[in-house]
Amino acid sequence: MSHDHDDRPRLTAAQAEAALNPPPGRNGGDLVIETLQGLGATTVFGLPGQHALGMFDALRRSSLSYVGLRVENNAGFAADAYGRITGEVATLLLSTGPGALTSLAALQEAAAASAPVLAVSSQIPTAGLGGGRHGYLHELRDQKASFRDVVKSVHTVRTASQIPSAIAAAWESALTAPHGPVWVEIPQDVLLAETVLPVVSALDATPRELYPRPELTLAAAHLLSHAERPAIIAGGGVVRSDAAGKLRALAEKINAPVVTTFGGKGAFPWEHPLSLRSWLEDRHTTDFLESADVLLVVGSGLGELSSNYHTFAPRGRIVQIEADAGKLESNHPALGIHSDAREALADLLDAVEPREDDDAAARVRTLLGKVHGRIAAQDLTLEQQVLASVREALPDTSPSFWDMTILAYWAWSAFDARHPNTMHSAQGAGGLGYGFPAAIGAAAADRTRPVLAVSGDGGAMYSIAELATVRQYDLPVTWLIVDDGGYGILREYMTGAFGEATATELSRPDFVALAGSFGVPAVRTTPQSLAADLGKALAAPGPSVVVLPALLKMFEPTHL
Numbered sequence: 001m002s003h004d005h006d007d008r009p010r011l012t013a014a015q016a017e018a019a020l021n022p023p024p025g026r027n028g029g030d031l032v033i034e035t036l037q038g039l040g041a042t043t044v045f046g047l048p049g050q051h052a053l054g055m056f057d058a059l060r061r062s063s064l065s066y067v068g069l070r071v072e073n074n075a076g077f078a079a080d081a082y083g084r085i086t087g088e089v090a091t092l093l094l095s096t097g098p099g100a101l102t103s104l105a106a107l108q109e110a111a112a113a114s115a116p117v118l119a120v121s122s123q124i125p126t127a128g129l130g131g132g133r134h135g136y137l138h139e140l141r142d143q144k145a146s147f148r149d150v151v152k153s154v155h156t157v158r159t160a161s162q163i164p165s166a167i168a169a170a171w172e173s174a175l176t177a178p179h180g181p182v183w184v185e186i187p188q189d190v191l192l193a194e195t196v197l198p199v200v201s202a203l204d205a206t207p208r209e210l211y212p213r214p215e216l217t218l219a220a221a222h223l224l225s226h227a228e229r230p231a232i233i234a235g236g237g238v239v240r241s242d243a244a245g246k247l248r249a250l251a252e253k254i255n256a257p258v259v260t261t262f263g264g265k266g267a268f269p270w271e272h273p274l275s276l277r278s279w280l281e282d283r284h285t286t287d288f289l290e291s292a293d294v295l296l297v298v299g300s301g302l303g304e305l306s307s308n309y310h311t312f313a314p315r316g317r318i319v320q321i322e323a324d325a326g327k328l329e330s331n332h333p334a335l336g337i338h339s340d341a342r343e344a345l346a347d348l349l350d351a352v353e354p355r356e357d358d359d360a361a362a363r364v365r366t367l368l369g370k371v372h373g374r375i376a377a378q379d380l381t382l383e384q385q386v387l388a389s390v391r392e393a394l395p396d397t398s399p400s401f402w403d404m405t406i407l408a409y410w411a412w413s414a415f416d417a418r419h420p421n422t423m424h425s426a427q428g429a430g431g432l433g434y435g436f437p438a439a440i441g442a443a444a445a446d447r448t449r450p451v452l453a454v455s456g457d458g459g460a461m462y463s464i465a466e467l468a469t470v471r472q473y474d475l476p477v478t479w480l481i482v483d484d485g486g487y488g489i490l491r492e493y494m495t496g497a498f499g500e501a502t503a504t505e506l507s508r509p510d511f512v513a514l515a516g517s518f519g520v521p522a523v524r525t526t527p528q529s530l531a532a533d534l535g536k537a538l539a540a541p542g543p544s545v546v547v548l549p550a551l552l553k554m555f556e557p558t559h560l
Contacts, residue, residue, distance in 0.1 A: 027057075028054055029192070035163060039167070044092070045066075045078045045082070074437035074465075077463075078441030119151070123188065127189075151181045158190070211340070225254065229292050230254055230294045232298065237264075237299015237321070243341045247267060247298065255357035256360070261306040262413075271416075277413075286311060299321065302320075305412075308559045319337065323341065383406075383407075393530070400422065402425040403432065404432050406552045407454055412425065413555075435455045436455055443477050449476070478544045486501075488551070512545070
């Protein structure tokens with residue numbers, strides 16, 4: 001069997017000489033950094049540790065920009081946001097054992113939200129691998145086992161020559177739909193050992209495209225073209241695949257009302273005549289979607305939050321487009337189309353017939369009237385005023401990152417994310433502490449526009465150390481902390497369920513004074529002055545903190 005190599009690039013004499021005589025003083029860490037640069041990385045996040053020093057030493061011999069956070073989990077959240085905002089792989093450099101394990105919650109969120117994060121961790125020396133109890137610092141019996149259930153793929157390195165291929169394979173895995181976090185681990189001695197391998201040049205780790213099968217597209221198009229009451233649920237997959245334009249064109253062609261999930265915020269224009277907005281935690285919306293004779297679900301698994309806590313019982317046919325094969329029909333029977341959302345919507349748009357429906361916009365207005373009437377019947381003026389003030393202060397194209405806090409739960413349903421890929425939260429895995437470090441990652445990706453982080457006082461304490469990070473790198477992040485003296489939503493849940501709350505009340509610092517001690521300007525605001533104070537903070541260069549003492553309440557649930 002012969003192979004044709006004529007289409008491969010030829011090395012020049014100078015390149016051949018460089019390959020045969022690489023510069024001295026390089027080690028395994030240099031191979032890691034060179035590989036990342038060859039794949040197109042420009043920014044890395046992380047936190048150094050003893051076993052990982054070979055990688056970190058190599059950073060100074062590279063052109064990569066490094067953003068070091070104070071806690072590994074926060075570094076993971078920053079990488080998650082960088083991946084969401086750019087659509088590119090975000091690299092996370094970690095040390096062995098405790099450093100690696102501390103990133104697990106952030107990697108779980110990246111997996112749930114399909115954020116492409118490449119975690120590169122060190123390991124104990126090669127002699128200690130294999131599960132023996134040698135007593136090395138940071139030793140785990142099987143470190144990668146702790147990550148295998150969380151990330152998309154695990155890649156192990158045992159020799160220097162394996163480094164470029166392992167990282168390239170992980171990179172491709174992270175970017176293959178659905179995007180997600182991946183894990184590479186390299187022993188300390190491999191990272192530190194001098195290497196005479198040539199400098200790593202450009203690598204190709206282009207992921208394969210995930211296209212829909214044509215017979216499924218035709219079947220879905222027939223269902224949608226002949227539906228009497230079609231509707232669309234647009235999830236995070238629409239945002240991740242940059243398919244908002246295709247979604248809008250399809251909805252308009254078949255006159256189908258669209259609701260966006262909390263992960264799909266911004267996938268469809270809020271003020272569009274066909275927009276049901278995001279009121280998924282509302283029985284009126286659930287009833288509307290149940291009455292659809294054909295329901296197109298794009299980029300959502302219809303999980304707990306997207307199904308009004310699994311009370312959603314559709315009566316019509318479901319067409320589900322989903323890049324994660326494990327989510328196809330995982331909650332409801334459907335015509336399942338395993339595909340990237342953008343590719344599937346493009347094919348559907350070509351295949352469907354235009355559908356007239358003079359009543360669709362009127363049904364949307366009626367539904368939204370019912371939703372707003374339900375909220376208006378509750379004493380929630382303060383909450384709506386605070387959310388409206390945030391919307392007024394935040395520039396339309398600025399990204400916002402929301403922690404697991406009552407104002408964020410309001411924002412899931414009621415906040416107008418005016419552009420795709422601008423509103424993000426930790427609703428995938430639901431862990432605390434996401435908002436502020438994630439905003440750091442977004443600001444590192446694009447320093448030209450301010451970024452907003454929103455936390456409660458409880459969640460803020462998870463990432464208070466990162467005030468030092470925003471100051472050190474002078475990042476344009478404004479952090480809004482809503483201080484209600486505890487874990488507010490848990491206080492509500494426990495009081496509702498048991499009559500009183502336990503373990504929810506918190507002693508907390510003077511956040512304004514604390515931010516000032518880090519050199520970060522801070523102001524205490526009121527609901528009345530929030531829009532002005534927040535707008536001023538966002539307009540100023542560099543980091544800032546705005547503290548709002550307020551006791552916010554949630555609207556009544558409809559799923560109980």
